[in-house]
Amino acid sequence: MSIEVANESGAPVDERALVALARHVLDRMGIHPQAELSIALVGVDAMSALHEHWLGEPGPTDVLAFPMDEMRPPQDRSEPDPGLLGDVVLCPAVAATQAVEHRRTMEQELDLLCTHGILHLLGYDHAEPEEKREMFGLQETLLAEWRRPPPPPRLVPPLSGDAR
16 A cells, blocks of 8 residues: 655654554555555645635635545455545644644544545545444544554463473
8 A cells, every 4th residue: 555644734743653544544444455545744824725725615624635536445345446545634733723622632633634534535424414423433433443452462371380
């Protein structure tokens, strides 16, 4: 899977963690391993310009998604097609503000926004109540799996007769 991150925001962001999260989401959604995804991190001015140009709304937003090949998760056990997923654009400055409001870390907020953007690239939406339940439920499941702590180390009992 080709996942590229371009951090033009000036904010320190763990780009490797974002790539690992994106790979987790795409794997769980059954997307072809040769699919391509771009994640851009931009400043407030750049996000405001994109938000205004593409959605006609003033000011910055937290995440925008620009799909390319309209890829969708496979509905059956068929082999998924490779292709260009598109671009997820994140604004760390807006995410930082929201993180405080939502009582999350900046990393948690960016994880949520990245997952949200990828789901939009895959055709999910939240305009209608039923769509919102499906998308946000899937988003929470994917993030819960991602945050799941590793299993505890397996304790091996000493061999009988071992005097240690």
